[in-house]
Amino acid sequence: MDGPVSVVGRWLTEAVPRGRIAAFRTLVYLFVAGDLVFFTPWVRTHASVPGELYQPLFVGRMLHLPTPTDLLVDGVFWTLLVLALLAATGRAPRLLGWSVCALYLYWMIIAMSYGKVDHDRFGLLVALAVLPTAGRARHGDPTRTEAGGWALRVTQIAVVCTYFLAAWAKLRFGGPEWMTGSVLARAIIRRGTDLADLIAQVPYLLIVAQFGIIAFELLSPVVFLLPERWRLAMVGFFYSFHAVTMATITISFAPHLVAMTAFLPLERVRPVVRLRRLARRRTGDDTPPDGAGSAEPGPTAEAAPVLPAGQAPAAGGRPVGP
DSSP states (O other): OOOHHHHHHHHHTOOEEHHHHHHHHHHHHHHHHHIIIIISGGGGGGGGSOGGGOOOOHHHHHTTOOOOOHHHHHHHHHHHHHHHHHHTTTSSHHHHHHHHHHHHHHHHHHHHSSSOOOSTTHHHHHHHHHGGGGOOOOTTOOOEEHHHHHHHHHHHHHHHHHHHHHHHHIIIIIOTHHHHSSHHHHHHHHHOOHHHHHHHTSTTHHHHHHHHHHHHHHTGGGGGGSOHHHHHHHHHHHHHHHHHHHHHHOOOOHHHHHHGGGGSOGGGOOHHHHHHHHHHHHHTOOOOGGGTTOOOOOTTOOOOOOOOTTOEEOTTSSEEOO
């Protein structure tokens, strides 16, 4: 009988298709490139902020990182952008992966060392740290890999820790009064949408929502105890929670949502293959790729003779019957 250590070890390294790793890797690295351009381009403005306002995070102090300058910030930006796009192709997964991980971590240190620290990037940073260990993987490859399974499992744990530790922080610093206070009301006043204004008019609904948020975050580890079908349904609930958050108080949690795809069977989503099939249908060419499925006979093939009813072919090919 296996001991608990062996059971946990198998759970941590549960094999997954390499195609899932390839899809997850491409998605993560493309998001890093998009994050630089669309979500965090404001980080580049820190280069022109007075140096005395730079208060590096603990990791920045431990590594004795220099105060950001124009040359330093622009260098990190352009180098990281190019390397992330290259890493998304799946080539040199270890070299490019570790490089992107280090540079993106530095980008986040520059971003969060001026008084505000976001917790929605924890899962993404963990994904960047473990993806280089998954090795090579090709899209659509059904071969299973334990190394890739470990990378996805660690990312999943980081995603769930983001929820659970958020609830712990709320109760630690806000106490039980967090659930009965005006947290959501203040958020709606600051950055609420028209939908949020409608919801705020319903008596006690915001208080109920705050109790629900704490319950949801504390119970998030349950996702690991569910069978696959129900686990995917719970992950769908996670995504719906963030959709409502975005629709009401315009907080996207985009990096966290990307990391959460570690729960999904991404190998089933193959946009390039689907686009090729769509293109063939539009051009009227339904021939499968690589000649697969061809039913044309070879040059020596002979058509089978048509026999009268009741006759069967003999071993020599001549009909036998009454």
